[in-house]
Amino acid sequence: MYIHLLKKWPKFQWDNNIITPLLAEVRYQQGRLLGRMEGLGFALQEQANLQTLTLDVLKSSEIEGEILDTDQVRSSIARRLGIDIAGLVPADRNVEGVVEMMLDATQRYSIALSQERLFGWHAALFPTGYSGIHKIVVAAWRNNTREDPMQVVSGPMGRETVHFQAPDAERLQHEMDFFFTWLNSGENIDPMLKAAIAHLWFVTIHPFDDGNGRIARAITDMMLARADNSNKRFYSMSTQIRAERKAYYDILENTQKGSLDITEWLEWFLACLNRSITATDTTLATVKRKAKFWERTTTQTINDRQKLMLNKLLDGFEGKLTSAKWGIITKVSQDTAIRDIQDLIERDLLVKEDAGGRSTSYLLKEK
Numbered sequence: 088m089y090i091h092l093l094k095k096w097p098k099f100q101w102d103n104n105i106i107t108p109l110l111a112e113v114r115y116q117q118g119r120l121l122g123r124m125e126g127l128g129f130a131l132q133e134q135a136n137l138q139t140l141t142l143d144v145l146k147s148s149e150i151e152g153e154i155l156d157t158d159q160v161r162s163s164i165a166r167r168l169g170i171d172i173a174g175l176v177p178a179d180r181n182v183e184g185v186v187e188m189m190l191d192a193t194q195r196y197s198i199a200l201s202q203e204r205l206f207g208w209h210a211a212l213f214p215t216g217y218s219g220i221h222k223i224v225v226a227a228w229r230n231n232t233r234e235d236p237m238q239v240v241s242g243p244m245g246r247e248t249v250h251f252q253a254p255d256a257e258r259l260q261h262e263m264d265f266f267f268t269w270l271n272s273g274e275n276i277d278p279m280l281k282a283a284i285a286h287l288w289f290v291t292i293h294p295f296d297d298g299n300g301r302i303a304r305a306i307t308d309m310m311l312a313r314a315d316n317s318n319k320r321f322y323s324m325s326t327q328i329r330a331e332r333k334a335y336y337d338i339l340e341n342t343q344k345g346s347l348d349i350t351e352w353l354e355w356f357l358a359c360l361n362r363s364i365t366a367t368d369t370t371l372a373t374v375k376r377k378a379k380f381w382e383r384t385t386t387q388t389i390n391d392r393q394k395l396m397l398n399k400l401l402d403g404f405e406g407k408l409t410s411a412k413w414g415i416i417t418k419v420s421q422d423t424a425i426r427d428i429q430d431l432i433e434r435d436l437l438v439k440e441d442a443g444g445r446s447t448s449y450l451l452k453e454k
Contacts, residue, residue: 088344089251089252089291089344090291090343090344090345090346090347091253091254091262091291091292091343093346095347095348096129096347097265097288097291097347098347099284099287099347099349100347100349100350100431101346101348101349101350101353102348102350102419104352105350105354106350106353106357107130107360108113109353109354109357110277110279110357111362112357113279113357113360113361113364114277114279116361116364116365117314117315119362120321120322120364120367121277121315121317122319123371124319124321125383126431130378131374131375131378133170134170134374134377134378135319135321135370135371135374135390136320136321137161137165137166137168137170137172138166138370138373138374139320139321139322139323139367139370140189140190140193140320141157141160141161141164142323142325142326142327142370143189143304143323143324143325144158144160144164144185144186144189144322145160146325146326146329147189147300147301147304147305147325147328147329147330148185148301149179149183149329149330150300150301150304150325150329150332150335150356151238151300151301155181155182155185156178156179156182157402158174158176158395158399159176159177159178159179159182159210160178160182160186162174162175162176162177162178163178163182163183163186164186164190165332167187167190168187168190169238170195171393172398173381173389173395173398174391174394174395174396174397174398174399175391176395177328179213180214181212181214183211183215184210184211184212184213185211185212185301187307188211188212188301188302189308191204191207191208192208192305192306192308192309192312192398193309193312193318193320193385194318195307195318196310196312196313196318196334196376197273199267200267200270200271200306201267202263202267202398203241205263205302206226206227208224208302208305209225209295209298209302210225212298212301212302213225213297213298218296218297218298223256223296223355224295224296225296227293228256228259228260228263228294228295229256229259229293229295230256231253231256231296232256236252236253236254236255237253237256237293237296237325238250238252238253239251239252239253239293241420248383250336250340251291251293251339251340251343251344253291253292253293254291254292254293257268259292259294262292262294263292263294266289266292268283268289269288269325270285270306273450277312277314278310278311278313279310279311279357279360280357281310282306282307282310282311283307283352283353283356283357283360284349284353284354285303285306285307285310286303286304286306286307286356287339287342287343287349287352287356289302289303289306290303290339290430291343304324304325304328307323307324308320308324308325311324311373317345318370319452321367321370321371322363322364322366322367322370322440323363324359324363326362326363326366327359327360330360331359335355335359337395338351338355338446373401373402376401376453377398377401378395379453380401380451383436383454384434384436387434389431389434390427392413392417392419392427393427393430393431395416396408396413396416396417396427397431397436397451400451401418401451402452407440407446407448408448408449408450409446409447409448409449410424410425410428410446410447411424411446413427413428428449429432431445432449434454435452437449437450437451437452438450438451
């Protein structure tokens with residue numbers, strides 16, 4: 088029996104003797120992180136925020152198997168936040184939609200979540216009214232019948248494994264009204280704990296035809312912004328969930344088939360959150376490295392193609408960068424690509440890689 092069918096649903100319970108020390112540890116790590124960030128100065132804070140939001144959007148989509156273009160996501164966020172970055176590129180409509188949802192959740196975190204706002208997020212995620220090639224109900228609760236239940240399945244067609252079956256469609260309005268009332272209430276519960284409960288509660292209701300996971304993680308980010316009392320994001324829960332995706336799905340499935348005692352889910356969520364906060368050292372190192380690199384170019388004129396490619400190298404370019412790849416990515420001839428590269432070598436920003444081979448490759452020259 089799924090937990091939403093239990094008589095006392097959704098009266099969740101947990102063991103405070105287990106959860107309280109975990110919550111205290113996460114709060115301690117959060118305080119340390121926010122203290123470190125305050126000492127960085129506005130410019131680096133801004134870049135760290137941009138990096139974290141970019142990762143949040145990318146990784147939340149990756150969890151669902153959707154790969155977005157990193158440059159488009161970063162450019163869309165930077166434009167909307169008024170952040171000046173090198174190598175801005177236009178973004179596709181699906182990228183703009185998921186960015187719009189994430190920024191509404193994190194930048195307007197103190198505003199109550201409502202049905203209208205949630206429908207707006209859903210419409211932003213599916214601007215064409217389709218999920219892939221399938222027409223779906225957009226900006227409204229799903230309207231499937233009992234004969235066609237909302238199920239989470241995996242495996243080949245005809246041999247699917249059902250991991251979860253959501254509440255019937257006729258229950259959704261009542262369920263979501265109750266959820267909104269609880270989420271927006273001033274109940275005396277820590278916002279981090281509330282983020283964990285809201286995540287589980289929302290994905291269990293599963294109110295939309297598609298996009299439930301991404302919206303659940305946006306709600307989580309909104310609640311974590313409330314916990315930080317800041318619209319600047321310096322740690323990415325979605326990035327950590329992506330790294331632990333199998334464990335994430337396993338604990339969700341086990342919890343949804345268990346009792347209303349959600350101690351194990353809260354344990355996993357808080358431990359994952361703690362790991363996401365401690366992993367911020369990597370993000371911060373990347374931000375400092377990029378800031379140091381671009382400081383060297385403040386007096387130089389670098390074209391948009393060069394800015395784009397330098398940013399790709401700074402973010403960790405996959406494979407070797409050759410003039411042929413430069414031309415393909417920036418949509419120019421190989422002669423133009425070679426001129427761009429040679430110009431950066433002369434400026435002491437790029438260097439030829441020592442390793443030989445049929446194609447010359449290039450690396451950042453960092454000081």
